[in-house]
């Protein structure tokens with residue numbers, strides 16, 4: 270016991286600042302997405318219209334936030350458990366395009382930057398998202 274090399278590397282979840290860090294990432298990402306849907310020629314308005322026009326929008330947004338936090342909390346090695354839909358079923362029927370994907374990913378990158386994630390942490394979180402692309406785009 271004792272040498273630093275023996276200590277397991279903290280998980281990405283821990284390095285992001287635990288629950289607060291994951292919540293920060295999700296909240297800024299969701300705010301960035303919401304902002305983008307209000308610009309001229311928004312790329313993300315099309316897919317988000319059902320959510321934005323739902324009379325139950327607050328509850329639906331709260332559910333999305335909760336699911337997204339659990340999903341990222343689990344994927345980064347934290348104690349959270351995702352119980353939402355698979356990425357394929359969650360996005361099925363939306364026919365998300367490459368352009369829409371890339372605008373969403375920029376919103377995620379901007380959130381990582383706002384939350385002052387380190388270079389290594391940004392790369393690891395980006396890989397988690399990019400690994401979900403095939404299940405998300407084009408279905």
Ligand code: HEM
Pocket residue numbers: 313316317319320329330332333336337340352353354355359360365369370373374397398399401402405
């Ligand atoms: C890796 C990238 C993505 C992740 C991790 C992700 C994650 C999620 C999660 C966890 C849900 C909720 C599933 C549930 O309620 O069970 C969801 C729903 C949704 N996602 Fe994504 N998503 C991604 C990419 C995208 C993109 C690129 C778009 C559109 C540009 C998008 C639009 C939506 C919409 C509109 C919903 C439905 C919300 C509702 O109707 O309540 N997502 N996503």
